[in-house]
Amino acid sequence: MRRLALASICTSAAAALAWAGNEPPSPAYVASRELELVAARKPQVYLVLSPELRALDVRARGVTLDRIPLAGLELLSQQPVLGRSLPSSPSVPAVWMIKEGPGDTDREIIAPTELRPMPAEDEEEEEVAPAPTPAGPTPTPTPIPEPPVSYRVQLENGWDLWITDRLPRQGFLRLVGTALRDGWNRWRGRGLDLPPAVTLVMAPEDARRVHHLFRTGTAILVTTGTP
Numbered sequence: 587m588r589r590l591a592l593a594s595i596c597t598s599a600a601a602a603l604a605w606a607g608n609e610p611p612s613p614a615y616v617a618s619r620e621l622e623l624v625a626a627r628k629p630q631v632y633l634v635l636s637p638e639l640r641a642l643d644v645r646a647r648g649v650t651l652d653r654i655p656l657a658g659l660e661l662l663s664q665q666p667v668l669g670r671s672l673p674s675s676p677s678v679p680a681v682w683m684i685k686e687g688p689g690d691t692d693r694e695i696i697a698p699t700e701l702r703p704m705p706a707e708d709e710e711e712e713e714v715a716p717a718p719t720p721a722g723p724t725p726t727p728t729p730i731p732e733p734p735v736s737y738r739v740q741l742e743n744g745w746d747l748w749i750t751d752r753l754p755r756q757g758f759l760r761l762v763g764t765a766l767r768d769g770w771n772r773w774r775g776r777g778l779d780l781p782p783a784v785t786l787v788m789a790p791e792d793a794r795r796v797h798h799l800f801r802t803g804t805a806i807l808v809t810t811g812t813p
Contacts, residue, residue, distance in 0.1 A: 614811030618679040622648065625681065625805055632805040635786075637678075642786065644799065654796060658753050658787035676745055676784070678810045686740040687800035688733075733797035735790040741806075746783035749800070751790045 625632045626648035634643040637659055644652040661675055676682075739747035 612811040614679060615809075616811075618807070618809035618811060621679055621681055622807055622809075625807055630804070631799065632807060633799065634807045634809060636809050638810070642788070642796070644796070652796075654788055654792045656786055656788055658785070660753055660785045660787075662748075662783045662785055676743060676782075676808075678808045680743075680808050682745070682747070682806040682808060683742040684739055684800060684802055684804045684806065685742045686802055687804065688737040688739065689798040689801040689804075733794040735793040737793075737797065737800070739800045744781055746781050747800075747806070748783050748785045749793050749796075750785060750787060751793060753785060753787055 622634070626645070629647070631644060631646045631651070634645055636643065640656045640659065642654040642656060643650050644654075736748070736750040739749065741747055
């Protein structure tokens with residue numbers, strides 16, 4: 587019922603624009619807005635991939651918190667000579683849910699070095715003398731590893747999402763060589779069924795900055811069309 591009401595509102599808006607002398611929004615654009623309306627009702631942060639704008643937005647409640655420009659966006663699908671047939675492209679607009687992401691390992695719990703009872707309302711907190719410095723050399727803290735610039739995100743729709751700072755080489759001779767090696771390995775029973783992938787190219791600092799956002803359960807809204 588809610589979906590029918592939303593569709594009637596969008597249809598009424600399109601009719602109003604047409605009456606005003608403007609062209610109505612495309613059906614793909616209207617469908618993208620409907621999907622984002624559902625995502626914006628939830629408190630979780632979600633991502634919006636806009637191929638037309640070449641951008642990846644970080645949003646919450648419909649508000650854009652950050653925008654990452656994309657230097658490239660390409661579909662990669664390894665089609666074997668014999669055997670399975672892979673889809674050439676995923677359907678859009680759509681919501682891609684992350685099945686497993688590199689950001690799952692970014693969650694850290696920092697434990698306190700000392701536990702003390704909370705004072706009552708009528709009591710003042712007692713000052714605690716600092717612990718004596720242990721003898722010997724001071725231990726060196728373990729450095730936090732820097733996020734990579736290239737990583738893989740597994741999606742629930744069977745596709746992969748690759749974040750990288752450069753596109754892989756796709757020359758004709760390289761593609762032929764890859765197909766021949768894949769056919770030979772399959773004949774020997776060692777072939778690998780690699781899922782099709784969407785590759786997003788961005789600056790190295792941007793790839794590291796959004797690494798923690800690609801976590802299990804995060805929604806990626808892929809839009810299409812223009813108003």
